[in-house]
Amino acid sequence: MKHVEGTILGAAIGRRSFLKGSAAAVIAAGLGSSLCESQPAVADEKKTGASEDIVKPGTCRGGCGAGCQMNVHVRDGKIVKTSRRKQSDPDVTRVCNKGLTHALRVYAEDRLKYPMKRVGERGEGKWEQISWDEAITTISDKWKEVAEKHGPRANGFLCGSGNITPDSQHGKRLCSAMGATLLDAAQDRVFYASFPPIVGSFKGAGGGGRNDLKNAKHIFIWGFNPSEGDSQTFHYFLRAKVEHGAKMIVIDPTFTIAASKADLFVPIHPGTDGALALAMANVLVNEGLAKEDFLKSDTVAPCLVKEADGKYLRLSDIGKATVGAPEDKCVVRAEDGSLGALGEVANPVIRGTFAIEGIEVRTAYDLLLERVSEWTPEKASEICDVPVETIRELAHLVQDGHNSVNIGLGLDHVTNGMATFSSILSMCMIAGQYGHPGNTAKGMFRGEISIGWMPYGLANPKGAPGSQVFYSPALLNCMESKKYGDKDINIKTLYIWDHNLFGTQVGGVRWRKFLEDVELLVVADVVSTSTTNYADIVLPACHYFETETASGDDTRYVFHNAKSAEPLYESKSDFDIFKMLFEKMDLQEYDFKDIDELMNAVFDNLTAKKINLTWDRVKEEGSVLTFEPDDRVMGQEGTYGTPTGRLQFYQESIPLDTDYGQTIDFMKERLPYWEPPMEAWKENPLAEKYPLVFTSERSKYKVHTQYTRVPWLLEFEDEPYVAVNPVDCEARGIADGDYIRMFNDRGTCTLRVRFNNGIRPGMVVIDHGWDLDQFVDGFYCDLLGYNVTPVVANSYYFDTLIEIEKATV
Structure with missing residues (x-):
């Protein structure tokens, strides 16, 4: 180190x-x-x-x-x-x-300078410089050999978030042209999978972005720390509080910087957020605070659900529409007993059990209330370690005026994350917190993506064989069967770019086992990482500012990124690397001739044409604002981008993010619920051996493992550390500043400890983003569990148990 x-x-x-x-x-x-x-x-x-x-x-x-x-x-x-x-x-x-x-x-010391091939054992760090021609020829020859022997799906590609631009995403187009396998790192997939079926499109154009925070009476920050993990947004929170009088409520296991600014801080037991949300819903219902008019008009509350199969009663079930036709809508019941389609009955009932033409049905809201009724504040208090009176206070606050409930990615790092999001979003429906100014944020802020910016559809060129997609956490859990659902797992080569696999993914130990069967591992990166060190061939990529491109996410602008300097050493852009590989694989018919043709294709859509958004304009103006912020919020018109056009606390069908052969309990998953994390739970017998919950936090000095070796930033924190409550350390004879060993059955990691009274006893918090060689011994990512759940095969970083002991260094 x-x-x-x-x-x-x-x-x-x-x-x-x-x-x-x-x-x-x-x-x-x-x-x-x-x-x-x-x-x-x-x-x-x-x-x-x-x-x-x-x-x-x-x-x-x-x-x-x-x-x-x-x-x-x-x-x-x-x-x-x-x-x-x-x-x-x-x-x-x-x-x-x-x-x-x-x-x-x-100009980093660890910049990769030229293509290299491994000459020692994997991970040994012994390399030989080679030419670009030898590197590209070696890779393409191996791809052709593997495709001939095992089929094109045996060639794999894995991309991360290290450079989210069209030229970098160009590698997915090559993967599709080859008919290869694309591995999805499945990081935060719970977050992205949960919102569309529940609330519709959750990140897109249409106003109601970060500026809407000023309209909120109360701002809930739940499961994330925007002061460090979303720092470009945090000033909106502070201004809403200071300039507009909003009250800030932070729900988090850890006393964060955001918590220090809160009017109310709720230190919840990790992994129990869904239970808290259900208990808040219980209070809203039992104290008559539920917004029933909103539930009737904006949610599926009045929809009648068939007892037999859990499907909605539709007009076709009672002979009033053709099955599957657009007019075959959900049936609702008026107070006088008449029936009609959802949205066409002025005042539908949202409570009741009925027999309609011999079909037993219940309202969707009754089914939700059945789940909610289990979660009294007293029961949730025992699980969440939150006082009953605080649960009641939170329930009263969340329905008092127009409020912003901001859900963070920390909640999707636990195996019960999907149900947690469902519980929080459903509780917000009962509280009526959608469709009004101040309601906008439930996760991602609405309206912040540039319109006319459409780079990701370019990954599948017309006429190409296309890719099959495996989620990497599911892949690790399918190693024994060698089957991903009905598909064979037989990956013989793997090309990784924009991604430090070992520094950011769960299951590092199991990944090394998986890679034993991979005959060629290629890694392209700007600097040396724990993943490049494990490769067979390493390719030096350009820094952002050594190549020309554009980006259009998160700000409503499309920004030009000029080529500010020539690429150092022998580095090449991702676009140029993939272009060479397209040529060697004789797949030029699917490629763009140059970066201008690719970028012109990005803006070849009706929306871009309507606002005169072109690649030439972006280059000329430097930044193009694609739409002005306005006062619209999602759902303001009473419609949402779901199959029913309503907010859906009830899921008629369960859309699978990926099918790896899992079995789904549909009746359970259709409604919000809470169950303990698979591993990181006090009643798990494994907790007797490993009693501490292992979690991580975002750092102001890093984004994943990027920036982790920047000298200026290392002057503030020059080695990894883990924050632990003094109570847990003193019980183990550990002093503040000691080196400790964190360990479980999967791995070990030695680093320094810092006492922190803001950490709950029974858990530890590490600063996310350190890489392997920065630790005294071992690696913290090797500790991580790799459980997956039936609905979403996500990377569950916080579902991990460990023990700690004093180390001799």
Whole structure:
């Protein structure tokens, strides 16, 4: 493990000092805050000594959710610093501490310089430099050999979120053209799978974005810490509180920075959030606080459900429509007993059991209330470790006015995450918290994606064989059977790009076992990581600012990213690497001839044409605002993008994210429920051996394992540590600052401990984003469990039990 020598904030400056002098003041100022604060733009520098700075636009796009554009300052052909770039919306004029360090990332000590092939054992770190021609020929020859012997599906591709742009996603197009297998890392799949069937489209154009927070009376921050994990948004929360008087409620096992700003902090037992939501719903119903008019007009509450099979009673069941026809809608019942289609009966009943033409039915709301009735505040209090009076207070707050309930990704890191989201969203329906100003956020903020920006459909070229998709956590659980549902698992090559598999995925130990059968592992990256170190062939990729592209996520803008400097060493862009592979595989018919043709295809859609959004315009203007923020919120018109056009707390069918041969309990999954996490639960017999719940948190200094070796940031935290409540440490003879060993049956990890009274006893919290060689011994990702659930084969990072002991270092 390396410690950074010297400090830019003190007198001494040791090694790694390249470029520090030119921008030390800027970076020091940026690191003084944990927030991506919106501030006046820094003026473009034209003269800084003998040479003139050229300022070009660049975008940061490593998966944090911000997508910020910044100024890239170039001097004598070298990138010397970054600064804020002024946008028409001052809230998007921003840059964070990480964005200010890109110059160091470009010229990092661990930049990959040229293609290499392994000459020792995997993971041994012995390499031989090779030419690009040898690398591309070796890869393509192996792909052809494997396709001939085992079929094209035996070639695998795996992409992460390290560079979310069309040119990088170009690799998925090659995968489709080859008829290969695409591995989905399945990170936060619960989050993305749960919202569409419950509330409809949850991230898209149409207003009601972050600005809507100012309209909320109460802001719930549930299961995430936006002060660090969503820092480009946190100033909206603070302004809503300070300038508009919103009350902030934080529900989290850990006392975070966001919790320190809260009017009410609820330290919940990890993994019990769904039980809390159901208990809040119980209070709303039993105290007469449920918004029944809203339930009638905006939800499936009045829909009649057949007792026999759990399906909706439809007009075709009573002879009034053809099965499957558009008019074959759900049946509802009026108070006078007459029947009609959903939306066509003015005042339908939402309670009751009936026999209609011999068919026994109940209202969907009655079925929800049956689930909710189990969860008294007293029962939930025992499970959640939240006082009964606090549960009642939360229930009263959530229905009092128009409120914003913000659900974070922390909730989807536990195996009961799907049911947790369903429970919280259903509770919000009972509270009437949709369709009004101040209601917008339930997870992702609405209306923040640029319109006319459509790069992801380009992954499947017309006429190509197409890819089969395996979710990697499910894949790890199917190793013994060698079957992913009815499909064979026989991956013989794997190409990884924009992704540090070992640093970000669950099941590291099992991944190494899986890779024993992989005959060729290729990794393309900008810098060396624990995954590149395990590869057979390593390809050096460009930094963001060494290639031209655009990005259009998260800000309503499409931003131009200019090529600010020539690629260092022998690095190439992902687009150019894949273009060479297209040619070697004789698949040019499916490829774009150059980056301009690809980017023109991104904007070849009706929406882009309507607003005159073109690649040429993006390049000319630098940033294009695709729509202005407005006061619309999702559901304001009373319709939602679900099959019924209503908010659906009841699921007639369960859409599977992936089919790996699992069995679904449909009756259970149709409604919200709570059950303990598979592993990380106190009543699990394994807890006697491993009594601590292992979790991680986002860091202001990293995005996954990006930035983890940037010298400036390492001066603030130069080695991994784990935060533990002193009660748990003292019981084990561990002092603050000691090195400890975390371990379970899967792995071990040695690092320093920090006492933190804001951590609940019985759990530990590690700073997410360190890579393998930064630990004294072992690796924290090797501890992670790889359980999967029937509905979503997600990466469940927090469903892990461990024990700790003092280590000798």
